[in-house]
Amino acid sequence: DGGITQSPKYLFRKEGQNVTLSCEQNLNHDAMYWYRQDPGQGLRLIYYSQIVNDFQKGDIAEGYSVSREKKESFPLTVTSAQKNPTAFYLCASRSGAGNTIYFGEGSWLTVV
Amino acid sequence: GDSVTQMEGPVTLSEEAFLTINCTYTATGYPSLFWYVQYPGEGLQLLLKATKADDKGSNKGFEATYRKETTSFHLEKGSVQVSDSAVYFCALSETDSNYQLIWGAGTKLIIKP
Numbered sequence: 001d002g003g004i005t006q007s008p009k010y011l012f013r014k015e016g017q018n019v020t021l022s023c024e025q026n027l028n029h030d031a032m033y034w035y036r037q038d039p040g041q042g043l044r045l046i047y048y049s050q051i052v053n054d055f056q057k058g059d060i061a062e063g064y065s066v067s068r069e070k071k072e073s074f075p076l077t078v079t080s081a082q083k084n085p086t087a088f089y090l091c092a093s094r095s096g097a098g099n100t101i102y103f104g105e106g107s108w109l110t111v112v
Numbered sequence: 113g114d115s116v117t118q119m120e121g122p123v124t125l126s127e128e129a130f131l132t133i134n135c136t137y138t139a140t141g142y143p144s145l146f147w148y149v150q151y152p153g154e155g156l157q158l159l160l161k162a163t164k165a166d167d168k169g170s171n172k173g174f175e176a177t178y179r180k181e182t183t184s185f186h187l188e189k190g191s192v193q194v195s196d197s198a199v200y201f202c203a204l205s206e207t208d209s210n211y212q213l214i215w216g217a218g219t220k221l222i223i224k225p
Contacts, residue, residue: 006155042201042217043156090155099144099163099205101213103155 003027004104006091011109013078013085021076021107023091032074033092033101036060043090049074078109086111114139118202118216125192126224133187133219135176135202143204145169145178145185146213150199159187159200197223 004025013019023032031050035043045058049068063082068074074093078085091104119134137143144163148156160169165180174189185202202216 040220042215043213045212048212092156100146100158100161101205102158103148106153106155 004091004093004102006089006104006107009105009107011107012112013109014112016080018077018079019109021078021089021091021109023074023076023104025072025074025091025093025104027093027095027102028071029093029095029102030071031094032068033094034058034064034066034074034076035090035092037088037090037106039088046076046089085109114143114204114206114214116202116204116214116216118200118219121199121218121220122222123219124222124224127194128191129223131187131189131192131196131221133200133202133221135185135187135216137183137185137202137204137214139183139204139206141206143206145176146203146205147174147176147185147187148201148203150201150218152198156201192221192223194223194225197221 007022033048034046037043044060046064047058047066049055052071055066055068065077089107092101094101116137146161147159149159150156160171162169162178165178168177176185176187199218199220201218203213205213
């Protein structure tokens with residue numbers, strides 16, 4: 001089945017560690033996105049990519065990094081510079097011809 | 113800039129009640145409008161959308177009509193079920209902004225049996 005797969009579903013990070021969240025889509029979508037959601041809050045855009053090997057910062061990019069080496073993959077690294085990383089992270093994608101964004105199931109990151 | 117305003121939650125209803133969740137927007141162009149639903153602990157699912165004025169989006173008994181004159185896209189359902197309990201997000205996107213979504217804050221819906 002086509003879709004967006006995020007892994008892991010749950011991840012625990014120690015202070016000072018970098019962690020990488022995986023996002024893979026087999027929808028042949030051009031654009032991919034990473035959002036952060038804090039409990040009881042809305043979504044905030046971290047990074048987005050319209051095309052392979054290109055990406056732009058969103059509203060809250062500090063402390064995060066991404067890469068887009070393949071069309072189907074858009075991993076997010078949460079670096080030690082992100083002071084409050086505990087949140088729910090959502091990956092999304094959109095076809096180049098469409099205006100509808102589709103989401104993965106999300107990844108929970110907790111700092112311990 | 114563009115913005116989306118939703119009614120604050122939580123909204124608590126009894127099963128089989130009529131639901132309205134208000135959503136209004138401000139936009140410089142002609143946006144597309146969306147409702148997404150998020151069940152506890154899950155990602156967001158597209159519920160319905162409308163791409164031009166007077167369009168009506170519908171899915172799973174939910175409906176919303178794109179009202180340009182009132183800049184609104186209110187979500188309605190005639191008879192809610194316990195399984196409709198979730199958080200509902202209204203959003204817009206514009207071609208000029210590369211289809212970036214502008215989000216409302218979300219409205220939590222609680223349906224009691």
